Amino acid sequence: MALYVHWPFCVSKCPYCDFNSHVRAEIDNAAWRDALLSDLAHEAALNERRVLGSIFFGGGTPSLMPPAIVSALIDAAARRWTLAPGIEITLEANPSSVEAARFADLAAAGVNRVSLGLQSLEDEALHFLGRAHDVREGLAALDVAQSVFDRVNFDLIYARPGQSETDWEAELARGLSLGTGHLSLYQLTIEPGTRFATLAAQGKLTPADPDHGATLYEMTQAMTQAAGLPAYEISNHARPGEESRHNLTYWRYGDYAGIGPGAHGRRAGMATLRHRKPENWISAVSRNGHGLQSEEVLDAASKGREALLMGLRLAEGVDLDRIARLAERQVEQLVDEGAIARLAALGLLRREGPRLRVTPAGMLLLDAILPEIVTV
Structure with a gap:
C-alpha cells in the first residue's frame, strides 16, 4: 500500500490553485508533528x-516542513509498517533558494525523490x-535537487493565455534538455473558486x-516520446522505470492511507476523508486521536467505477477482468461494448482481450469518452 501525508501550508496562494492549501502567519511545528504522528498511528493500527x-509528502508546500518532522514521520512509518525494499519517498517542493537549502537535510531524513513546482521556464x-x-x-x-536526490520530477504548466506553438516548443525543449527522468506537464485550467476564475x-x-490546447498537447506527446520520456498517464511522462510508483498506486486502484x-484514502474497501481545514483537522486529532471526517464502505459497483475512471488515464489501460472481480459484475455490465467498438473504429480506444486502453488520440477526448463507455 501507499501513504500520503498532507502539509497544507504555503507562503502564498497561487491564482490557479484549487488544492487544499492555506496561508498562516504562524505554525506550531511541534503540535503539527505530534498530530501527524497520531493520525499516522491511527491508520497504521487499521x-x-x-x-x-x-510515501508521498504533498501539499500545500511540504518543502516548508522542518526536515525533523519529515524524518519523524518516515521513522514512524518504518516502525509501524514493513517498508518495501527501495521504497519510493517523494516530497513536493517549491524551487526557492530557501527550500533548496533544506534538500540535503530532507535527503538525510529519507526522501529519495523530489517533485519541483517549476511551472514555467519563462x-x-x-x-x-x-x-x-x-x-x-x-x-x-x-541543480541542487539533481545532486541530492536519486530521482527528480518537475512540473510545467502550458496552454497559458497568449502562449504560441513556437513558445511552448522552445520551453518544452529546454525542459527536456535538463536531464530529469520524469516530467509532469499540465494544461492550465481555470478552476472554480480560484483567482483566475474571478x-x-x-x-x-x-x-x-x-483547439489550440489540443495542438499543444499533441506537440507535447510527440516531443516527450522522441526524447525518451513517453506519456504513461495523460499528463505524466517518464523514462521507463522512473514512473511515479506512488501515483501508479492511485491509478491502478491500489490501497493507500x-x-x-483533507487527505483522502482507500483501504480495504473503505473511502476515508480527513477534515479539510487545518484548524478543524488538528482539533479532531486532539479530540479523537485522528483527523477523520468520514469513513465510507464502498459498494462493489463504486469500486469498479473508480478503478475504471482512474485506470483509463494510464497508457497501459485497464484489465477489465480484474475490474469485473472488484465490481462483482460481468464485464458486459461494466462497459458499453457497442460504444467501445465504435470508438475503437475511430482510433480512440484499443481492446486487446480483457485489456482496454485509450489511445494517445483518445486521451485528448478522455472526459467525453469515459461517460460513453463506463456503465457501472
Missing part, C-alpha cells in the same frame, strides 16, 4: 502487517502564475482556445 511501497509566465521564484532560482534549485468571469483573463488535512 492496516497492520501491510508492506508500504511509497520569467513573465512565472509572474503571471503568481510564483515567487524566477527562472534562475528555479534552475538553481533543480478574472475570467470579469473578462480580464481569456483561457487558451481548446491518507493523513493530514
Whole structure:
C-alpha cells in the first residue's frame, strides 16, 4: 500500500490553485508533528502487517516542513509498517533558494525523490502564475535537487493565455534538455473558486482556445516520446522505470492511507476523508486521536467505477477482468461494448482481450469518452 501525508501550508496562494492549501502567519511545528504522528498511528493500527511501497509528502508546500518532522514521520512509518525494499519517498517542493537549502537535510531524513513546482521556464509566465521564484532560482534549485536526490520530477504548466506553438516548443525543449527522468506537464485550467476564475468571469483573463490546447498537447506527446520520456498517464511522462510508483498506486486502484488535512484514502474497501481545514483537522486529532471526517464502505459497483475512471488515464489501460472481480459484475455490465467498438473504429480506444486502453488520440477526448463507455 501507499501513504500520503498532507502539509497544507504555503507562503502564498497561487491564482490557479484549487488544492487544499492555506496561508498562516504562524505554525506550531511541534503540535503539527505530534498530530501527524497520531493520525499516522491511527491508520497504521487499521492496516497492520501491510508492506508500504511509497510515501508521498504533498501539499500545500511540504518543502516548508522542518526536515525533523519529515524524518519523524518516515521513522514512524518504518516502525509501524514493513517498508518495501527501495521504497519510493517523494516530497513536493517549491524551487526557492530557501527550500533548496533544506534538500540535503530532507535527503538525510529519507526522501529519495523530489517533485519541483517549476511551472514555467519563462520569467513573465512565472509572474503571471503568481510564483515567487524566477527562472534562475528555479534552475538553481533543480541543480541542487539533481545532486541530492536519486530521482527528480518537475512540473510545467502550458496552454497559458497568449502562449504560441513556437513558445511552448522552445520551453518544452529546454525542459527536456535538463536531464530529469520524469516530467509532469499540465494544461492550465481555470478552476472554480480560484483567482483566475474571478478574472475570467470579469473578462480580464481569456483561457487558451481548446483547439489550440489540443495542438499543444499533441506537440507535447510527440516531443516527450522522441526524447525518451513517453506519456504513461495523460499528463505524466517518464523514462521507463522512473514512473511515479506512488501515483501508479492511485491509478491502478491500489490501497493507500491518507493523513493530514483533507487527505483522502482507500483501504480495504473503505473511502476515508480527513477534515479539510487545518484548524478543524488538528482539533479532531486532539479530540479523537485522528483527523477523520468520514469513513465510507464502498459498494462493489463504486469500486469498479473508480478503478475504471482512474485506470483509463494510464497508457497501459485497464484489465477489465480484474475490474469485473472488484465490481462483482460481468464485464458486459461494466462497459458499453457497442460504444467501445465504435470508438475503437475511430482510433480512440484499443481492446486487446480483457485489456482496454485509450489511445494517445483518445486521451485528448478522455472526459467525453469515459461517460460513453463506463456503465457501472
